[in-house]
Amino acid sequence: xxxxxxxxxxxxxxxxxxxxxxxxxxxxxxxxxxxxxxxxxxxxxxxxxxxxxxxxxxxxxxxxxxxxxxxxxxxxxxxxxxxxxxxxxxxxxxxxxxxxxxxxxxxxxxxxxxxxxxxxxxxxxxxxxxxxxxxxxxxxxxxxxxxxxxxxxxxxxxxxxxxxxxxxxxxxxxxxxxxxxxxxxxxxxxxxxxxxxxxxxxxxxxxxxxxxxxxxxxxxxxxxxxxxxxxxxxxxxxxxxxxxxxxxxxxxxxxxxxxxxxxxxxxxxxxxxxxxxxxxxxxxxxxxxxxxxxxxxxxxxxxxxxxxxxxxxxxxxxxxxxxxxxxxxxxxxxxxxxxxxxxxxxxxxxxxxxxxxxxxxxxxxxxxxxxxxxxxxxxxxxxxxxxxxxxxxxxxxxxxxxxxxxxxxxxxxxxxxxxxxxxxxxxxxxxxxxxxxxxxxxxxxxxxxxxxxxxxxxxxxxxxxxxxxxxxxxxxxxxxxxxxxxxxxxxxxxxxxxxxxxxxxxxxxxxxxxxxxxxxxxxxxxxxxxxxxxxxxxxxxxxxxxxxxxxxxxxxxxxxxxxxxxxxxxxxxxxxxxxxxxxxxxxxxxxxxxxxxxxxxxxxxxxxxxxxxxxxxxxxxxxxxxxxxxxxxxxxxxxxxxxxxxxxxxxxxxxxxxxxxxxxxxxxxxxxxxxx
DNA sequence: GGCGAATCGTCAACC
DNA sequence: ACGATTCGCC
Numbered sequence: 001x002x003x004x005x006x007x008x009x010x011x012x013x014x015x016x017x018x019x020x021x022x023x024x025x026x027x028x029x030x031x032x033x034x035x036x037x038x039x040x041x042x043x044x045x046x047x048x049x050x051x052x053x054x055x056x057x058x059x060x061x062x063x064x065x066x067x068x069x070x071x072x073x074x075x076x077x078x079x080x081x082x083x084x085x086x087x088x089x090x091x092x093x094x095x096x097x098x099x100x101x102x103x104x105x106x107x108x109x110x111x112x113x114x115x116x117x118x119x120x121x122x123x124x125x126x127x128x129x130x131x132x133x134x135x136x137x138x139x140x141x142x143x144x145x146x147x148x149x150x151x152x153x154x155x156x157x158x159x160x161x162x163x164x165x166x167x168x169x170x171x172x173x174x175x176x177x178x179x180x181x182x183x184x185x186x187x188x189x190x191x192x193x194x195x196x197x198x199x200x201x202x203x204x205x206x207x208x209x210x211x212x213x214x215x216x217x218x219x220x221x222x223x224x225x226x227x228x229x230x231x232x233x234x235x236x237x238x239x240x241x242x243x244x245x246x247x248x249x250x251x252x253x254x255x256x257x258x259x260x261x262x263x264x265x266x267x268x269x270x271x272x273x274x275x276x277x278x279x280x281x282x283x284x285x286x287x288x289x290x291x292x293x294x295x296x297x298x299x300x301x302x303x304x305x306x307x308x309x310x311x312x313x314x315x316x317x318x319x320x321x322x323x324x325x326x327x328x329x330x331x332x333x334x335x336x337x338x339x340x341x342x343x344x345x346x347x348x349x350x351x352x353x354x355x356x357x358x359x360x361x362x363x364x365x366x367x368x369x370x371x372x373x374x375x376x377x378x379x380x381x382x383x384x385x386x387x388x389x390x391x392x393x394x395x396x397x398x399x400x401x402x403x404x405x406x407x408x409x410x411x412x413x414x415x416x417x418x419x420x421x422x423x424x425x426x427x428x429x430x431x432x433x434x435x436x437x438x439x440x441x442x443x444x445x446x447x448x449x450x451x452x453x454x455x456x457x458x459x460x461x462x463x464x465x466x467x468x469x470x471x472x473x474x475x476x477x478x479x480x481x482x483x484x485x486x487x488x489x490x491x492x493x494x495x496x497x498x499x500x501x502x503x504x505x506x507x508x509x510x511x512x513x514x515x516x517x518x519x520x521x522x523x524x525x526x527x528x529x530x531x532x533x534x535x536x537x538x539x540x541x542x543x544x545x546x547x548x549x550x551x552x553x554x555x556x557x558x559x560x561x562x563x564x565x566x567x568x569x570x571x572x573x574x575x576x577x578x579x580x581x582x583x584x585x586x587x588x589x590x591x592x593x594x595x596x597x598x599x600x601x602x603x604x605x606x607x608x609x610x611x612x613x614x615x616x617x618x619x620x621x622x623x624x625x626x627x628x629x630x631x632x633x634x635x636x637x638x639x640x641x642x643x644x645x646x647x648x649x650x651x652x653x654x655x656x657x658x659x660x661x662x663x664x665x666x667x668x669x670x671x672x673x674x675x676x
Numbered sequence: 677g678g679c680g681a682a683t684c685g686t687c688a689a690c691c
Numbered sequence: 692a693c694g695a696t697t698c699g700c701c
Binding site: 089259544 | 678686690691
């Protein structure tokens with residue numbers, strides 16, 4: 001590795017790369033080459049002889065982690081790149097907990113509950129314990145629980161209130177089920193490292209060099225976790241006085257996760273947590289034209305409480321930013337998709353050069369439909385579409401049952417899917433019994449006392465089902481078992497597929513759903529090829545990957561993405577839709593007093609664009625099925641008018657067809673013909 | 677105990 | 692406008 005050289009870095013970037021020891025704070029403006037600095041720094045550390053196993057890079061999204069891993073693979077031998085740990089906070093926690101959670105009284109095969117599972121459990125608890133006239137919105141309860149956990153509380157403040165009682169009960173039941181929710185992943189890891197010095201010391205020794213990306217988005221627990229991993233245990237003489245090797249990268253202007261508990265103070269007061277850091281400011285933007293950057297700057301300067309910075313770009317010229325008024329959301333989607341289709345040909349671009357950004361996932365639907373109609377390839381990032389599908393959840397629930405029979409949520413999902421003679425009434429009885437006996441539903445199904453209360457037919461059905469699960473559980477855990485084959489056989493023999501087919505209304509729907517069942521087993525096979533963590537590891541990855549799962553066309557296509565998920569990415573040509581009062585800033589942000597964060601969100605969107613940027617808004621929009629009038633976002637008034645060009649599509653549609661437009665249309669047709 | 681039809685509530689963002 | 696839930700009927 002002696003041959004590694006640092007190339008093409010500006011002096012600030014180089015300082016960041018070369019500072020490997022002690023705390024390091026990198027204030028990286030949008031597009032300032034942050035990912036490049038992180039990967040280069042990692043490569044540099046390796047060239048200095050630092051062991052790859054001792055390097056940990058934490059990001060927020062799987063996407064960012066993957067990109068970083070790929071970029072590093074381009075700089076150093078694959079052997080080394082593979083040994084560096086690059087993961088999201090949550091994935092890191094799963095890894096730590098899978099190894100050491102027994103110290104907290106859980107079993108290692110704990111299940112991870114996503115928001116859907118969480119909601120199901122909360123709803124059940126609310127109906128179970130609330131008095132008949134008391135009403136508690138499960139959403140409210142869920143948010144309160146999440147907030148409490150993120151603040152590091154473990155016990156309810158008082159369980160006299162209904163919400164406190166629900167919280168206490170929820171936590172108790174999760175533990176009985178040997179399950180943890182997303183917030184627990186962080187909370188329990190922090191608890192584990194805090195309360196068990198030997199465990200802490202092992203992980204501290206393991207990761208001697210830590211990097212955290214998007215540090216402005218860390219919450220209190222995440223900061224605690226970083227501190228616990230980076231700082232030696234006070235009772236450890238060996239490392240007494242050692243400075244933590246912690247490098248954090250972030251930009252307060254891109255802090256957009258306040259709603260998730262992110263505390264900008266973590267980055268603004270970094271010095272308080274890690275004294276005496278080297279501070280590096282990256283202010284040269286390599287991504288966008290000065291027009292786009294100027295537009296972004298004119299917006300963000302309206303925010304109070306920022307770290308002063310002066311972002312600049314060497315890229316002059318380029319097109320003005322377009323603000324386009326649309327009659328309604330339907331035509332907005334049509335306009336964007338057709339213009340992308342036309343520009344691809346007219347300007348000789350690739351589909352991957354374009355991205356459509358939006359505030360809410362729901363906005364993507366009409367765009368998708370139009371792209372499908374035009375046969376334009378696209379990929380949706382985020383949006384839980386794949387993972388949210390009934391059949392995917394069902395298959396994963398079957399798998400989860402094999403791994404943890406006490407996982408009630410998974411068990412109840414599939415206990416009578418397909419119908420196998422275990423009715424809702426029976427399930428209800430089993431659940432009641434399990435609560436009284438403080439055990440899981442599966443154990444209740446195996447309990448003699450419980451079975452005696454049932455009719456023979458029901459009892460037989462239960463015994464058959466339990467034996468069925470046992471059989472596959474045994475097969476799964478046999479040494480050298482082919483786990484994907486076991487999963488396939490489980491689904492096959494459960495009779496799930498014919499039942500799924502029966503519930504499909506059209507042959508297309510059946511083909512589609514059957515394909516996603518095949519896809520998920522296929523991804524497990526692929527996973528087995530690259531990992532040795534088996535079904536457990538695969539399920540973990542699926543649970544933590546609400547994002548992506550790209551559709552088969554690996555070529556990519558136009559990117560459809562939420563503003564939140566777009567952070568860290570860049571595209572030559574960006575369309576940002578729905579820039580209306582009520583959408584961006586979102587209505588709720590006004591009630592909550594978080595309009596500044598919405599402004600940062602728009603700032604993030606604008607700074608994704610390299611060459612051209614169009615912002616669209618609609619005069620009316622369909623909401624909940626009915627049409628409501630809209631006005632343009634107040635943020636648009638803050639943008640520097642010198643850099644903006646206004647258009648109104650109402651006028652364009654009525655205007656005669658220009659030669660250029662006709663040419664573009666022809667171009668699109670030729671393009672289509674060329675494909676056939 | 678299972679199934680289809682009406683009705684209800686939802687659309688803020690992520691791991 | 693859509694998907695989940697509930698209700699009523701077989």
